[in-house]
Amino acid sequence: MIRALIFDVFGTCTDWRSSVAREVAAALPGLDATAFADAWRGEYQPAMERIRSGARSYTALDDLHRENLDTVCTRFGVTPDDPADLARAWERLDPWSDVPEGLARLRRDRIVAPCSNGSIALMTRLARHAGLGWDCILGAEIARAYKPDPAVYRAACAALRLAPQEVMMVAAHNSDLAAARAEGLATAFVLRPTEHGPEQATDLAPEADWDVSVGNFTELAEALA
Incomplete structure (x- = not known):
């Protein structure tokens, strides 16, 4: 029995690309805000990889986002009036339209929590911004x-005092699900074909026999009812 669902957030629950581009457009008018958002996101994995590899000690994603913003601002030759506020754009992402209601349905019978690379803060x-009704906050910071x-993944299960097979990882990214399955978690793929815009070329279909594969959170709630 699945007793808890843990979720990737950036891309699976929220439309980071459009939301960040909106924040960039407001802070840096006249700029190609979508290109800037993509470039900022492009620094995401390299920044975390330096920590995964042991080249750098654990640093919260808030700080990485701020550092990455400075890198991209230099590349684009711009300086926002309030870079600290722009760096918090990642706290103001809008949810995909199916998420608030679908998440509320899923929460009726199971624990729901993020398992994100984002910090607890x-x-x-x-x-609070996106109306995501989590029971608790899990993810990178508790595991460092x-x-x-x-x-x-192990830290999320341990924090809930549940066996891995009682926990389902929900993500729009096949690689995230593969890593969770390797630790014994159940898996659910949710298709987000425009996370990276209309030219998205990855994660357009489930790449393994995940326990559940659906098009949105409403379908996920129905599949697990």
Whole structure:
């Protein structure tokens, strides 16, 4: 029996690309805000990989986002009036339209929590902005590691005092699900074909026999009813 669902957030629950581009457009008018958002996101994995590899000690994603913003601002030759506020754009992401209601349905019978690379502070503020009704905040900060490090999935299960097979990882990214399955978790793929815009070329279909594969959170709630 699945007793808890843990969720990737950036991309699976929220439309980070459009939301960040909106924040960039407001802070840096006249710029190609979508290109800037994509470039900022492009620094995400390299920044975390330095921590995964041991080249750098654990650093919260809030700080990485701020550092990455400076990198991209230099590349674009711009300086926002309030860079600290722009760095918090990741706390103001809008949810995909199916998420608030679908998440509420899923929460009726099961624990729901993020298992994100975002910090507890970031996930808490984002939940308030996007109307995400989590029962608790799990993920990178409690493990002091970044997905797909196995420690992140193990720490989430341990925090809930549940066996891995009682916990389902929900994500729009096949790689996230593969890492979770390797630790014994159940898996649910949710299709988000425009996370990276209309030209998205990855994660357009389930790439393994995940326990559940659906098109949105409403379908996920129905599949698990």
